[in-house]
Amino acid sequence: MSDVVLIAIEVVEECGRFNREMGSIEEKIDLESDEEIPFSTSQGTRKVHSFDFETSHIGSHAALSTSWIFKKMRTAPLRSVYIVLIKAKINMLLPFGPLAIFLHYLTGKHGWVFFFSLLGITPLAERLGFATEQLAFYTGATVGGLLNATFGNATEMIISMYALKHGMIRVVQQSLLGSILSNMLLVLGCAFFTGGIKNHTKVQEFNKAAALVNSGLLLMAVMGLMFPAVLHFTHTEVHFGKSELALSRFSSCIMLVAYASYLFFQLKSQPNLYSPIDEDTEKIEEDSDEDIPELTQWEAISWLAILTLWVSVLSGYLVDAIEGASESLNMPVAFISVILLPIVGNAAEHASAIMFAIKNKLDITIGVAIGSSTQIAMFVIPFCVVVGWIMGQPMDLNFQLFETATLFIAVLVVAFMLQEGTSNYFKGLMLILCYLIVAASFFVHVDPTKDND
Incomplete structure (x- = not known):
């Protein structure tokens, strides 16, 4: 007790x-x-x-x-779907992709299939850029810029692979050339123009050294494209039809080595060369407060895979309808390949470059526009030549004299615009007007030969 x-x-x-x-x-x-x-x-x-x-x-x-x-577990996927597929206004064009597929099997009218495929791919290209930007929050600025340029060019690469598989070599050449011209003239011009108007009270500056390195790489790409064309049209080949192709493949391997060296130089050797110019600390803090990721890392990776797969599906129907659309719409294949296809493929770069220019982040704008052009010229084009070599397709660097001369003049114009390290709306307006001249030129241009088509 x-x-x-x-x-x-x-x-x-x-x-x-x-x-x-x-x-x-x-x-x-x-x-x-x-x-x-x-x-x-x-x-x-x-x-x-x-x-x-x-x-x-x-x-x-x-x-x-x-x-x-x-x-949270139940709503996270729904929230991700809302952000990627519903939130942006450009997603109103997403239903045109399935509509193009239905028209392909129901009517067979290539003009409508091509038009609706273009409309359907446009929001997918922009959403690819958005998912890449979200992934860049977790990878860092430099790697993020490289990812942005790479996935920004994913649409062009997929279209090029489908066209190359079907032996449409001229479509591949002209669409990649058009992507370079669109990025250098139209995308950069619109970014300079809108950024200059928005920030008209001050001079917008960017890292001149980084811009000049990209300009030098573009000139090297022009040299790689020019010699096969000159060799062909001067009839000075040792073995007619073979020396030109062999030179193109050798030059492509050299250009791939140069681009790999450029990446090592940019990411490892001298990354300080590509650091943005000094800005006010308050401005940087404000921007860092505004930029908050909307997707997690794995959500961004998943959406990149889904969007790339859907772009590849639509690209097949788009490539199949190019020649029929050229006849039904009474447009040259050169105009469709150089002007219309790149505008759709560069939707992500276009939106990103303008947004960063308005925020007075011209270094990122230069990296998106000129960096994308450099990647296409020094990586995508040589890569297509090597892939064509593996496929047994005679893909070469002979882009014909008209296209090569156009690229050479455009690179010179852009190099002169970038040499001061400053931008304004007048420079942007001049670049846009130059692109309109290029578009009008390809509208009245017809290939001298159709053998490769």
Whole structure:
């Protein structure tokens, strides 16, 4: 009996000690927050009901946290779908992709299939750029810029692979040439123009050294494209039809080595050369506060895979309808390949470059526009030559004299625009007008030969 009494006394003492500790904890909570517990009116009653309150409080928090986790697990995919496929206004064009596929099998009218395929690919290209930008939050600025340029050119690469598989070598050459011209003249021009108007009270500056390195690579790409064309049209080949192809393949391997060296130079050797110019600390802090990722890393990777797959499906129907669309729409294949296809493929670069120029981040704008042109000229085009070599397709660097001369003049114009390290809306307007001249030229241009088509 005495043991029972001692045990009861110990239990009472432990309960008292526990109540005192819980009371002190509640007093600290009351001092830190001015909230009152609804069912307690005095200190004494608060201590009496402290144990009941804490157990109910802990239980309610556990229930809330559990329900929040399950709710988060249920709503995360829906939220991701909303952000990628519904939130942006350009997603209104997404239904045109399935419509183009239905028209391909129901009507067979190539003009409509081509038109709706263009409309369907446009938002996919822009969403590819968005997913890449989201992934760049987790990879860093330099790697993010490289990813942006790479996946920004994913549409052109997929279209080129389909066209190359079907032996449409001229379509491949002209679409890649058009992508370079579109990025250098139209995308950069629109970015300079809108950025200059938005920030008309100050001079917009960018890293001149990085821009000149890209200009030098573009001139090297022009040299690689020019020699096979000159060799062909001067009829100075040792083996007619073979020396030109062999030179193209050798030059492509050299250009791939040069681009790999450029990446090593940019990412490892001298990354400080590509650092943005000094800005005010307050401005950087404001921008960092504004830029918050909307997708997680794995969500961005998943959407990149899904969007790339859907672009590849639509690209097949788009390539199949090019020649029929040229006849039904009464447009040259050169105009469709050089002007229309790149505008769709460069939708992501176009939107990103303009957005960054408005925010006075011209270094990123130059990286998106000129960096994308450099990647196409020094990587995508030589890569297509090597892939054509593997496929048995005679893909070469002879882009014909008209296209090669156009590229050479465009690179010179852009190099002169970038040499000062500043931009304004007038420079942007000149680049846009130059692109209009190029578009009009290809509208009246017809290939001298159709053998490769």
